Amino acid sequence: DEPYAGWLGTGFYDTDAEKLAAMTNAKYVLNIENSIAEFGYIHVSNDGELNVSGNAIVKAWYNNSDYSFYAGDLIINGTAKFDATDVLAIYTKVSCDNGTDNPGTLNIKAGTEYEAERHNGAIDGTNFDIRKTGVVNVAANANLHIGEYTSIAADATMNIAGEATALGTITNNGVITLTTEAAKLTTPELTTNVPTTNVSEHKVVYENGTYKVVAKVYVAEVNGVKYESLQDAVNVGGEVTILQDFVLTETVTIAADKTVTLDLNGKTISAEATFAVKAIVNNGTLTINGNGGTIDISASTTESIQVVDNYGTLTINGGTYKGATSNFSYAIRANHENSVTNIVGATITTYFGAVGINKGVTTITDGKFEVTSEAGGHALYVANAEVTINGGEFIPYANAYSYAVLTNDANAKVSITGGTFKKGLGDPCVKALSGNIIITGGTFATDVNAYCHANYAAIQGADNLWRVEQVLFDQTTALHQGWNWYSSYVNLSTPDGLEKLQTALGENGVIIKSNINNEFVTYEELPNGESGWVGNDFSIYNTKMYMIETSNAHEMTVTGEVVDGTGIMFMLEPGWNWIGYPIDKVQNIDVALSGLQDKAQVGDMIKHRDVFAYFDASTKKWIGTLTQLEPGKGYKYKSNKSSIS
DSSP, X not given: OOOEEEEESSOOOXXXXXXXXXXXXXXXXXXXXXXXXXXXXXXXXXXXXXXXXXXXXEEOOSSSOSOTTTTTEEEESSEEEEESSSOEEEOSEEEEOOOSSSOOEEEEOXXXXXXXXXXXXXXXXXXXXXXXXXXXXXXXXOEEEEOSEEEEOTTOEXXXXXEEEESSOEEESSEEEEOSTTOEEESSOOSSSOOEEOSTTEEEEEETTEEEEEEOOOOEEETTEEESOHHHHHHHOEEEEEOSOEEOOSOEXXXXXXXXXXXOTTOEEEOOTTOOSOSEEESSEEEEEOTTOEEEOTTOOOTTOOSEEESSEEEEESOEEXXXXXXXXXXXXXXXXXXXXXXXXXXEEESSEEEEEEEEEEEEEEEEEEEOSSSSOOSEEEEEEEEEEOSOEEEOOTTSSOOSEEEEEEEEEEEXXXXXXXXXXXXXXXXXXXXXXXXXXXXXXXXXXGGBOTTEEEEEOTTSOEEEEEOOEEEEEEEOSEEEEEOOSBOOOSTTHHHXXXXXXXXXXXXXXXXXXXXXXXXXXXXXXXXXXXXXOOOOOTTSOEEEEESSOEEEEEEEOBOOOTTOOOOBOSEXXXXXXXXXXXXXXXXXXXXXXXXXXXXXXXXXTTEEEEEETTTTEEEESOOEEOTTBOEEEEEOSSOBO
């Protein structure tokens, strides 16, 4: 009943060389098989070897030992092998150490249940130390149970092929390696030197209190290199290809200095209900090529999150994008004053709003943009931004005050050249609460003539849809026999502008003259006996006046688009300038020339044939017989300033 103190080997050596010399001459081995061995401590020295097998129990009691320092200790400086079933090793302290050449090694081999605990059965309080270059190997199908205090030195290692359990946190300055797919280490989570694995294409994860080995799941590839994280892939930059469907758990951010082309490759990136952040934030240059792929965060109910939030340059080519099922969550959003967004052929559906452009410049060409709930969002919402729509299907929610396009900022500018626009309860289907919408094409569920460009009109068809078409206007001007001062509000600033004037004049024309380089053409008899225009072609500008001489008084008609004369800039040089009046209505002279109030000087004059007005600097008014400017007429303006606009 009295415990023993056991020393296996010849003792300690100061150097590895001394130890090796001793081992050359002798080997000290203790084999314990199918028996119970009770020791106050066991010390396996440098040249010793301990083999325990069978149904053996190796015990070391903490008390009743003649060796108080080693009481209850298993000290391994040589090699200890536990190779059997139901081996119970009960020790107050277990340590493995030795020199760098021949480390102390504890092998917990297959079929072994190894438990280190105090003599009273309480596993807490025991020490398990791997010191110096010590090694502990836990084989497959083996179990190692260690107590509350476990430490691994900087140069020590623990290799686990089976299972190991530590009740307390391991103080790990060394290396823990899980060497098989079945390997496990159950312990409170480590903060440094966490376990790794040498199993190819696998990694170590910590779940439910256990480190275990799992296969790596690669979600993206860049230049032939595979990545488990999409964030890691985009950090590299370049062409990123999605390899398989996966669930996104965190925001993917494109850095400002990165250019990334993301190929969805027919795969689906999704999110679970707990997803509460933006899916992608672009600060750099990002191109998403859908190629049949999908980004879907519709399972999330978090408000104000996006599939893509753009602060840089974003191009979306195809693909399907589903926003969160929550209020204020536009699937695609542009949110920086310098952001550039291009959407081509994408399908974007969301609970609240498909596309929200708060800032920057955006172009949309084809695609589908749909709101799927009565939450109150819109297919396209525009604030302080410029948006051009060249096509696409814009579908608000039918039973809500939802719009196909809504602007809500004084600086909002939307140009619609094509597309199909359906309606919700709101009328019309596109609406400018503030800002401007200009339409030159497209098919609309409601009358949108209020937003049509001057040369375009919405015409209702038999299907009750309104289609916007270009409308050409006729400008008819009464010309006197002799010289006429002429300008046009129909666009003649085209390659065929002069030809249009020549055709309109026909045989009534004599001369068309410009003051630019004294260019002119004349209508005269040709060598073949016919008549026609002769001279060098020159450009016609709506901001210029032209002198036209006719042989007969008649009405001349030219056809084309009406020029938007609002805010047209004129360059005035010192002396007389020939200026046009590209407006289709009569205006009071002070209104028409209001832009000159702070620029005109004493002596400035404007006239048409036999009427004139001069600038009164004291009142900043125009005084004279010329009181209004009229469509079709041209004017001469005398400027006394070096150059003004």
